[in-house]
Amino acid sequence: MKKFWALFFFFWPTVAIIVCAIAPSRGWWFPGAPMSRTGIQIDGLFYLILIIVTITFVGTQYVLGYALWRGATKDPREKAFFSHGSHKLEIIWTIVPSFILVFISLSQLDVLAEIRVISKFPEKSTKVAEVKARQFEWRIRYPKPGTELTTEENPGDLYFVNELHVPTGKPVIVNLRTQDVQHAFFSPQLRVKQDAVPGLVIPIWFDVLEVGTYDLVCAELCGWGHYKMKARIVAQSQSSVDKYLTQLTADQNADGTKSEAAKSGE
Amino acid sequence: MDVVAHTLLKDILQFSTQGFDMATVSPALDTHGHTDDHSHAHHEQSFIAKYVFSLDHKIIGIQFLMTTLIMLMVGGALALAVRWQLAFPWENMPVVGQLFGLFRSEGGQISPEFYTMLFTMHASVMIFLVIIPILAGAFGNFLIPLQIGTDDMAFPALNMLSYWFMWPAIVCFGCSFFVAGGTAGPGNGWTSYPLLSDLPQAAPGSGAPQTFWLLGLTLVGISSMMGSVNYLTTIINMRAPGMTLFRMPLTIWSMFITAILQAFALPVLTAAGFMLLFDRLNSILPTDIHSVFFIPANIIVNNAAPTVGGGQPLLWQHLFWFYSHPAVYIMLLPAMGMVSDMLACMSRKPVFGYKPMVYSMAAIAGLGFIVWGHHMFTSGMNPALGMTFMTSTMMIALPSAIKVFNWIGTIWGGDLKFNAVMLNCSGFVAMFIVGGLSGIFMAAVPVDIYFHDTYFIVAHFHYILFGTTLFGVFAAIQFWFPKMFGREMNDTVQKWHFALSFIGFNCTFFPMHLLGIAGMPRRYADPYLHGYLEHLLPMNRFITVSAIVMGFAQFLLLGNFFYSIFRGKKVGRNPWNANGLEWTAPSPPGHGNFDIAPVVYRGPYEYSSPEAEAIGQDYILQTVPHVKGVPKLAKH
Numbered sequence: 018m019k020k021f022w023a024l025f026f027f028f029w030p031t032v033a034i035i036v037c038a039i040a041p042s043r044g045w046w047f048p049g050a051p052m053s054r055t056g057i058q059i060d061g062l063f064y065l066i067l068i069i070v071t072i073t074f075v076g077t078q079y080v081l082g083y084a085l086w087r088g089a090t091k092d093p094r095e096k097a098f099f100s101h102g103s104h105k106l107e108i109i110w111t112i113v114p115s116f117i118l119v120f121i122s123l124s125q126l127d128v129l130a131e132i133r134v135i136s137k138f139p140e141k142s143t144k145v146a147e148v149k150a151r152q153f154e155w156r157i158r159y160p161k162p163g164t165e166l167t168t169e170e171n172p173g174d175l176y177f178v179n180e181l182h183v184p185t186g187k188p189v190i191v192n193l194r195t196q197d198v199q200h201a202f203f204s205p206q207l208r209v210k211q212d213a214v215p216g217l218v219i220p221i222w223f224d225v226l227e228v229g230t231y232d233l234v235c236a237e238l239c240g241w242g243h244y245k246m247k248a249r250i251v252a253q254s255q256s257s258v259d260k261y262l263t264q265l266t267a268d269q270n271a272d273g274t275k276s277e278a279a280k281s282g283e
Numbered sequence: 284m285d286v287v288a289h290t291l292l293k294d295i296l297q298f299s300t301q302g303f304d305m306a307t308v309s310p311a312l313d314t315h316g317h318t319d320d321h322s323h324a325h326h327e328q329s330f331i332a333k334y335v336f337s338l339d340h341k342i343i344g345i346q347f348l349m350t351t352l353i354m355l356m357v358g359g360a361l362a363l364a365v366r367w368q369l370a371f372p373w374e375n376m377p378v379v380g381q382l383f384g385l386f387r388s389e390g391g392q393i394s395p396e397f398y399t400m401l402f403t404m405h406a407s408v409m410i411f412l413v414i415i416p417i418l419a420g421a422f423g424n425f426l427i428p429l430q431i432g433t434d435d436m437a438f439p440a441l442n443m444l445s446y447w448f449m450w451p452a453i454v455c456f457g458c459s460f461f462v463a464g465g466t467a468g469p470g471n472g473w474t475s476y477p478l479l480s481d482l483p484q485a486a487p488g489s490g491a492p493q494t495f496w497l498l499g500l501t502l503v504g505i506s507s508m509m510g511s512v513n514y515l516t517t518i519i520n521m522r523a524p525g526m527t528l529f530r531m532p533l534t535i536w537s538m539f540i541t542a543i544l545q546a547f548a549l550p551v552l553t554a555a556g557f558m559l560l561f562d563r564l565n566s567i568l569p570t571d572i573h574s575v576f577f578i579p580a581n582i583i584v585n586n587a588a589p590t591v592g593g594g595q596p597l598l599w600q601h602l603f604w605f606y607s608h609p610a611v612y613i614m615l616l617p618a619m620g621m622v623s624d625m626l627a628c629m630s631r632k633p634v635f636g637y638k639p640m641v642y643s644m645a646a647i648a649g650l651g652f653i654v655w656g657h658h659m660f661t662s663g664m665n666p667a668l669g670m671t672f673m674t675s676t677m678m679i680a681l682p683s684a685i686k687v688f689n690w691i692g693t694i695w696g697g698d699l700k701f702n703a704v705m706l707n708c709s710g711f712v713a714m715f716i717v718g719g720l721s722g723i724f725m726a727a728v729p730v731d732i733y734f735h736d737t738y739f740i741v742a743h744f745h746y747i748l749f750g751t752t753l754f755g756v757f758a759a760i761q762f763w764f765p766k767m768f769g770r771e772m773n774d775t776v777q778k779w780h781f782a783l784s785f786i787g788f789n790c791t792f793f794p795m796h797l798l799g800i801a802g803m804p805r806r807y808a809d810p811y812l813h814g815y816l817e818h819l820l821p822m823n824r825f826i827t828v829s830a831i832v833m834g835f836a837q838f839l840l841l842g843n844f845f846y847s848i849f850r851g852k853k854v855g856r857n858p859w860n861a862n863g864l865e866w867t868a869p870s871p872p873g874h875g876n877f878d879i880a881p882v883v884y885r886g887p888y889e890y891s892s893p894e895a896e897a898i899g900q901d902y903i904l905q906t907v908p909h910v911k912g913v914p915k916l917a918k919h
């Protein structure tokens with residue numbers, strides 16, 4: 018029975034490792050490859066930590082299991098090994114992990130700065146839209162074609178709900194804010210997340226690598242409908258985005274009278 | 284027992300406690316468990332005074348234990364309701380659904396509002412009414428005086444109040460759940476971020492419930508604070524002769540450090556709670572006057588008029604986490620201390636690296652005050668702060684790692700006793716490794732940007748709070764049960780309980796890491812609304828089934844617990860052959876604890892030491908004087 022329990026502590030980490038190993042093939046892994054450049058970097062850091070953590074996990078769990086196994090299989094007449102500890106070991110297992118931890122911290126800094134520090138945002142990025150969250154939808158405001166996005170609303174700005182069109186292949190900036198409570202802008206495929214804090218306008222940047230439709234969901238509890246803040250980010254070529262905005266202008270201006278003028282966005 | 288023997292004992296006592304305050308010791312003589320009729324005549328207490336409004340730390344500890352075990356079942360039931368919704372969204376709950384139907388959730392179907400209330404109350408109950416009070420309240424109370432060798436807490440009346448303040452808190456939390464008939468309530472999560480928790484119109488119907496929730500929070504805070512003051516005073520002032528700081532069991536060290544954390548962090552939460560209450564004043568009283576600590580200007584909620592203000596919602600997050608990060612260690616350190624005690628006893632070996640264990644606990648406590656920002660990496664705070672908090676958070680993983688290595692070192696080469704106490708403690712270590720390692724992913728800011736507010740975090744803190752702390756508690760209940768009730772729990776039942784809980788726990792929470800990696804946000808009533816999460820339904824069903832198995836396994840513990848109180852095998856003073864002072868007292872100890880006032884000669888972990896061998900045992904009580912002929916150890 019003793020041996021059974023010792024094996025128990027070998028058994029479960031083994032199962033855990035196997036589950037993780039088969040997870041990607043069963044779809045229990047990231048929702049697709051990262052679709053932004055920062056996303057690729059985030060995934061890279063994730064795998065770096067995953068390797069370190071897996072080695073530590075296997076090492077510590079199996080040593081624990083082995084310590085139990087030794088206890089289970091030893092001669093019952095044999096006494097416990099009397100020791101208060103070892104200075105040398107304490108020093109080793111203080112220094113080694115601290116180097117590893119410092120290494121992990123340092124390896125994060127560049128990516129963190131790139132994602133979050135505003136002065137380090139890519140130079141040639143365009144402010145494409147303002148995303149304003151409210152219970153329970155995402156309101157998108159594009160600047161009037163040909164003008165710059167400002168914090169205040171301007172006449173001619175274009176509005177849409179729950180669908181954000183962005184060009185691919187270049188860094189874009191989105192101004193994130195909220196009209197009511199706190200929300201969070203989360204696009205799992207782009208690996209982007211930022212809280213929308215009442216009273217603040219927070220710029221976020223990302224570049225979408227491939228044409229496609231990506232999810233935009235809310236990641237901060239904002240009330241009963243938190244789960245249903247479902248929106249999409251449509252990434253397409255610049256010309257398609259332009260076309261979309263022209264169409265949006267036309268739709269917004271349509272009044273049923275001078276349909277031609279309205280279509281061309283006059 | 285005849286009078287002669289009794290007088291003899293009294294004399295020995297007087298002799299061995301010269302210079303020690305006899306007044307605190309003598310009551311022990313009267314009720315130390317021997318049938319001595321004249322003593323009961325002196326101290327005839329009514330049932331109410333003895334078991335209800337008791338001033339005795341042991342009774343108060345047991346009261347805390349019973350209350351928190353009941354709350355554990357309540358919190359568990361709430362969790363299962365949450366799991367039901369995630370496995371079978373919008374379907375009627377069998378049986379229990381009718382119960383919830385009582386407060387109008389459409390005949391057993393969970394509404395989205397009700398869902399938010401369920402997870403909010405689950406977390407609030409588990410954190411504030413189970414984990415914190417079971418560690419500090421139940422075990423802190425029961426063990427501190429016994430392990431440091433004194434008759435009671437420094438302030439017994441304050442101690443009693445600390446228990447009785449739990450009840451208004453429970454009533455307040457209960458009111459917050461039921462006051463609006465269960466249709467609306469404090470659905471803001473246990474973190475209660477404004478503005479959702481601040482403006483009543485943000486969550487319709489959350490007016491009174493949220494107020495009650497905040498009052499409940501304040502009341503548990505008062506209860507904890509009274510406990511902390513008491514523990515600090517008791518540990519500093521009332522140790523038995525010879526009980527130097529570095530002869531204290533690690534349980535006492537952990538309680539001491541926890542009490543410091545409580546005393547310094549709690550005022551911040553209380554203040555923040557009052558700030559939020561003041562912000563909400565107009566929803567409490569018929570007045571227009573209220574503060575705007577967390578309310579910025581021009582916020583339009585639910586088509587109400589724009590707010591007037593100049594506050595900052597992020598302020599709440601800073602204040603809240605300034606308390607709640609230390610609080611997560613309040614929810615862990617005592618378990619770490621107790622497990623160190625138990626592992627040493629069950630391995631028949633001294634704790635490996637006693638002083639590093641103490642220092643690493645102190646380091647965790649110190650660093651615990653400067654890492655709160657790791658909960659706010661995506662909140663929009665200054666990225667330079669993010670880098671600082673990342674580094675300090677990585678550093679706090681270091682003392683945690685040191686502790687793990689020392690626990691394994693303690694087991695290594697031991698004469699292991701494979702009972703359920705040992706198994707639960709080993710489970711504790713194994714699960715803490717997982718929780719600590721998943722913490723590293725989230726301490727790394729860029730990676731946390733992806734993981735924040737997903738199920739990865741849910742996995743992380745359940746590995747620590749359930750996998751680690753609760754498994755430690757399971758062990759501690761069994762280990763100190765004989766001291767509490769004079770009987771022992773059935774070990775076979777405890778082993779089954781361990782196996783089922785451990786397997787159920789891992790099947791429940793390990794897959795949550797994968798849900799998090801798949802990007803499933805937490806606090807979603809229906810994740811499958813989103814195409815990229817649809818395929819996770821089978822996994823969520825598996826998790827729910829595992830959770831139900833694990834939930835039912837807890838009846839083994841409860842059954843064993845209550846059965847053993849009345850029918851367990853009777854045991855003597857020291858059933859585990861342990862070294863601590865508590866094992867020199869009768870089981871259960873009478874009022875005043877010790878019939879022989881303890882004097883301490885050595886540290887608490889001298890298992891299998893040369894001295895112990897010289898007296899033919901593999902343990903040596905802290906009260907045994909130095910054994911002649913054995914060279915003194917340099918340390919301890």
Ligand code: HEM
Binds near residue numbers: 474
């Ligand atoms: C090895 C050390 C640890 C590290 C590096 C660590 C790191 C973190 C980080 C970075 C977060 C925030 C994640 C996010 O919200 O995005 C977090 C959340 C959390 N941690 Fe830890 N942690 C550690 C140990 C612990 C311990 C010992 C406990 C409890 C006793 C704990 C309990 C929690 C809880 C309850 C939360 C979630 C709070 C919430 O959002 O509701 N952690 N941890």
Ligand SMILES: [Cu+2]
Binds near residue numbers: 200239246
């Ligand atoms: Cu939300």
Ligand SMILES: [Cu+2]
Binds near residue numbers: 657
């Ligand atoms: Cu924390």
